[in-house]
Amino acid sequence: MDISFKNVSYTYQPNSPFAHQALDDVSFSIPSGTYVAVIGHTGSGKSTLIQHLNGLLRPTTGTVTIGDFVMSRTDKPKDMKALRSRVGVVFQYPEHQLFEETIAKDIAFGPKNFGVSDDVIKQRIDDILPTVGIHHDMLERSPFELSGGQMRRVAIAGVLAIKPEVLVLDEPTAGLDPRGQRDVMDMFYSLHKKEKMTTVLVTHNMEDAVKYADHIIILNQGKKYLEGKPETIFSDEDTLQQVQLDVPEVIQFLWKYEQKFGHSIPYNRQSITDIAQAIKEHIKEVGNDE
Amino acid sequence: MRQKLVEFRNVSFRYDDDGPWILNDCSFTIYENQSVAIIGHNGSGKSTIAKLMNGLLFPQKGQILIDGKEVNAQTIWDIRKDVGMVFQNPDNQFVGTTVQDDVAFGMENRGIAREEMMKRIEDTLTAVGMQHKRLSEPHRLSGGQKQRVAIASVLAISPKLLILDEATAMLDPKGRQSIMKTVSHLHEQDVMSLVSITHDLEEVMMAEWVIVMNQGEIWAEGTPRDIFTRKDAFHKIGLDIPFVGKLTEALRRADVSITEEPLNHEELLEALWTFHSKT
Ligand SMILES: Nc1ncnc2c1ncn2[C@@H]1O[C@H](COP(=O)(O)OP(=O)(O)OP(=O)(O)O)[C@@H](O)[C@H]1O
Ligand SMILES: Nc1ncnc2c1ncn2[C@@H]1O[C@H](COP(=O)(O)OP(=O)(O)OP(=O)(O)O)[C@@H](O)[C@H]1O
Ligand SMILES: [Mg+2]
Ligand SMILES: [Mg+2]
Numbered sequence: 001m002d003i004s005f006k007n008v009s010y011t012y013q014p015n016s017p018f019a020h021q022a023l024d025d026v027s028f029s030i031p032s033g034t035y036v037a038v039i040g041h042t043g044s045g046k047s048t049l050i051q052h053l054n055g056l057l058r059p060t061t062g063t064v065t066i067g068d069f070v071m072s073r074t075d076k077p078k079d080m081k082a083l084r085s086r087v088g089v090v091f092q093y094p095e096h097q098l099f100e101e102t103i104a105k106d107i108a109f110g111p112k113n114f115g116v117s118d119d120v121i122k123q124r125i126d127d128i129l130p131t132v133g134i135h136h137d138m139l140e141r142s143p144f145e146l147s148g149g150q151m152r153r154v155a156i157a158g159v160l161a162i163k164p165e166v167l168v169l170d171e172p173t174a175g176l177d178p179r180g181q182r183d184v185m186d187m188f189y190s191l192h193k194k195e196k197m198t199t200v201l202v203t204h205n206m207e208d209a210v211k212y213a214d215h216i217i218i219l220n221q222g223k224k225y226l227e228g229k230p231e232t233i234f235s236d237e238d239t240l241q242q243v244q245l246d247v248p249e250v251i252q253f254l255w256k257y258e259q260k261f262g263h264s265i266p267y268n269r270q271s272i273t274d275i276a277q278a279i280k281e282h283i284k285e286v287g288n289d290e
Numbered sequence: 291m292r293q294k295l296v297e298f299r300n301v302s303f304r305y306d307d308d309g310p311w312i313l314n315d316c317s318f319t320i321y322e323n324q325s326v327a328i329i330g331h332n333g334s335g336k337s338t339i340a341k342l343m344n345g346l347l348f349p350q351k352g353q354i355l356i357d358g359k360e361v362n363a364q365t366i367w368d369i370r371k372d373v374g375m376v377f378q379n380p381d382n383q384f385v386g387t388t389v390q391d392d393v394a395f396g397m398e399n400r401g402i403a404r405e406e407m408m409k410r411i412e413d414t415l416t417a418v419g420m421q422h423k424r425l426s427e428p429h430r431l432s433g434g435q436k437q438r439v440a441i442a443s444v445l446a447i448s449p450k451l452l453i454l455d456e457a458t459a460m461l462d463p464k465g466r467q468s469i470m471k472t473v474s475h476l477h478e479q480d481v482m483s484l485v486s487i488t489h490d491l492e493e494v495m496m497a498e499w500v501i502v503m504n505q506g507e508i509w510a511e512g513t514p515r516d517i518f519t520r521k522d523a524f525h526k527i528g529l530d531i532p533f534v535g536k537l538t539e540a541l542r543r544a545d546v547s548i549t550e551e552p553l554n555h556e557e558l559l560e561a562l563w564t565f566h567s568k569t
Binding site: 012018041043047092093095133145146147148150152153170171175176177178179180182204206244245246249250252253257260261272273275276277279280283286 | 305
């Protein structure tokens with residue numbers, strides 16, 4: 001489903017002394033099947049933005065369009081349930097989406113609500129569990145008696161079980177151990193590739209943004225600050241630093257390498273092994289010249 | 291020799307009497323003024339250790355001593371005055387209706403004078419960059435703002451032992467670094483030990499000592515430099531090494547011999563320079 005934001009602003013607690021404008025005239029469009037990363041400083045409006053994608057929030061002014069669903073202050077999709085069965089959101093804190101008494105019921109909640117049969121749900125759970133690193137024998141446990149990272153895994157499983165067309169991830173790796181972070185991000189990426197799933201990732205991890213996204217949107221104090229291809233966005237350190245963002249570590253390292261050795265190795269998402277190879281070739285070349 | 295602040299003596303713990311053991315015979319010591327990182331795979335027992343340290347849970351076997359006092363039902367109220375903890379999900383610990391009330395709450399409980407309180411509210415909220423949200427309701431903050439406020443609230447009580455349970459997971463790298471600097475700055479001024487439970491490898495690098503958990507057991511302890519040389523074993527237990535370590539490994543596989551164990555960009559560039567001068 002194509003996603004478009006047209007002059008979207010959002011104000012929390014409008015018409016009160018506490019009114020706070022969290023989004024300010026944001027416009028962009030994302031063609032179906034894109035992998036977008038939304039980045040920005042603490043409080044820049046990322047979570048507010050993504051809650052518009054499944055109708056949890058509606059714009060104070062402007063229009064959000066997702067496929068055929070149109071949302072504005074006055075328009076609300078007639079069938080909100082249909083929208084939510086097609087747009088799955090993994091929230092920033094997993095506790096906010098766990099509520100059933102067992103893990104099995106929690107994962108089944110979404111698909112059941114959308115009329116998926118028990119057999120199909122069971123099959124989906126069997127398929128999903130290994131990909132999120134949850135053991136079958138945990139299914140009857142309470143989701144509230146889990147470690148933080150285990151809760152995150154269950155919350156992710158619950159959203160995948162809906163089989164959404166648009167997957168929205170609000171810092172999905174926070175709380176996961178390093179192997180879990182890698183596995184889960186690779187899993188999202190392969191879903192994106194295989195099922196052409198439109199993916200919207202909110203992240204503070206610049207490595208992930210540059211590694212997976214086709215397109216990056218930077219928010220700053222509720223406004224769209226910049227958008228573009230990862231390679232372009234991360235080539236301009238000053239522009240990023242103005243909004244307190246960092247360049248991915250690998251790019252920082254390559255810049256320092258250039259300063260020290262006077263030789264540039266451009267970054268185009270190559271693996272660490274390829275970078276090591278490029279360094280080796282350069283060093284050997286210099287050695288042979290001398 | 292530094293004084294012991296926390297001592298785990300052969301601690302075993304389980305949540306249910308007929309459930310599996312979650313911690314198995316864990317012993318370690320944390321000293322006054324030391325900064326310690328606890329790392330380990332999801333479910334390895336890190337948060338359980340944190341909750342045992344401030345008496346939210348009690349072990350079935352072994353003993354836990356804080357400042358020489360055993361943690362038990364009689365001593366916990368005293369002990370909690372000295373222990374500040376930030377939980378994985380800050381929503382679980384907000385008590386005030388506004389951000390500044392929340393920061394004040396812990397101090398009120400410790401009978402800190404009003405003037406001093408006002409000063410500390412100002413100082414700690416400024417330190418975490420949340421002055422502008424002083425009058426907001428904590429549950430109306432963004433994910434990262436919640437974590438900043440939760441950290442301010444414990445910093446305000448200037449605890450002897452500060453436990454941060456993935457308390458910076460929702461912050462951007464810069465934000466995380468500046469908060470950790472604030473914390474370690476305090477930690478140099480006052481006598482404070484810091485335990486940070488984290489999956490963030492940069493944060494681990496800032497600690498003096500690292501405890502690695504695996505399936506409820508202490509798998510290893512050491513300085514960050516020692517710990518990160520055990521690369522292969524690390525992958526097996528669900529962990530990873532920092533970028534510099536990975537690149538060093540990849541360079542070695544490409545026959546660029548680097549003999550040292552560089553920990554940061556500068557050390558690695560220096561090692562490459564040495565190698566380059568030799569070829
Ligand atoms: N209240 C509880 N009741 C029963 N079991 C629990 C409870 N809380 C945690 N556990 C179990 O204890 C084990 C250790 O949990 P703990 O929260 O200490 O892990 P952790 O190392 O902090 O993990 P994470 O990195 O995911 O936060 C896990 O297997 C978890 O499922
Ligand atoms: N329920 C709410 N009521 C009032 N203000 C809110 C509410 N939720 C968020 N805000 C404010 O709106 C702004 C944007 O918040 P949002 O949660 O979208 O930020 P974010 O970019 O996701 O930040 P983070 O990286 O910290 O999660 C912040 O200033 C925040 O304090
Ligand atoms: Mg957020
Ligand atoms: Mg934990």
